[in-house]
Amino acid sequence: MTGNKPGSPIVTLTPAPTLDRTYFVSNLVEGGVNRADGVGEELAGKGINVSRGLHLVGIEAPGVVPIGNADQNVLERTGSAEILLPLWIDGTLRVSTTIVEHNGPTTKINESPRPLSEEDWAAVIDLTEATVRENGASWLVVAGALPVYKGSGNYVDLQPLFDRMKALNVRVALDTSGEPLQYWARQGAAAVMKPNAEELASAVGRTLNTTGDVIDAARELCAHGVQCVLASLGADGMIAVTKTHAWAARTAPVKVINTVGAGDATLAGFLSAVARNPIAPGDEDFGVGFNVPVGVRTAVQWGAVAVTQPTSGLTDVDHLPESFLNENPDRTVALEEPAKA
């Protein structure tokens, strides 16, 4: 298998990767024929971003991706062969098109995830489990949109994955949105979930106005069984919540260039710190068995660095800003804007 060096504590799965194609145009004429000055191509997806981020600090974090076999060269072409483990499926990869106008707005057209056959999804689960086993990993990240089944149109079932990871004593960190987020938040099978404020609001079905509202919403997910909710709040940093604790972490303000992918950077930062700071027997385990305060401090550092870089993936994490941790967050602080369900 390509790129799979045994021994990574973290494996990722991106159930619906996409080929991001960016066209640079000097002057877009709507309804006209346009010529691109340049074209960029990148294999993208939330789990892939987490893998790339971890790679920067020497954690291999192999990323499992189902990919259409019509474009066999795509991994090499996009420089992804080292990090990703493809599960080849019949067909083509979905494409997300971005049109960047010089000194103008950016237009995006995203294809929905391609439906998968039940057999393909079963093969994705098998490859994920095999990769986790080979690496002796203790974390699996499942991130990004979920595809639906070709036949029924229902979202693919994550339960077999949760069951197999539980049997291996592997924790799952889940970052998804929409209907699957609402459903899986209530199942409580993920050890960690990383919603942003709007996603958390949609998961509990109510508007969140204050830090207290965020903590209460996150605790609702903990009551369903999620061990730790990482609620990311953009410039306001992140609130980490377990059944018994809540921490607010933030950095000093940074110069924002591109916020896309900041959430993925925070998850990579969190897991890098958690993997490298295991809890020794007898030490405080925060009721969950992993070092949430160190994790969340690192998460906001990586998030802050991500927004200062132009690409959606992290380029480097060499200069982390200082981060501040509050173990007793003020519940009355208003969110920058209310997060609507």
Ligand SMILES: Nc1ncnc2c1ncn2[C@@H]1O[C@H](COP(=O)(O)OP(=O)(O)OP(=O)(O)O)[C@@H](O)[C@H]1O
């Ligand atoms: N303006 C900002 N200044 C400093 N840090 C920021 C800023 N915006 C985001 N961050 C950092 O990035 C983290 C994640 O941002 P955000 O809450 O927007 O994630 P997200 O909506 O899940 O992003 P995406 O899904 O696009 O990756 C925040 O918790 C914070 O640490």
Ligand SMILES: [Mg+2]
């Ligand atoms: Mg996000």
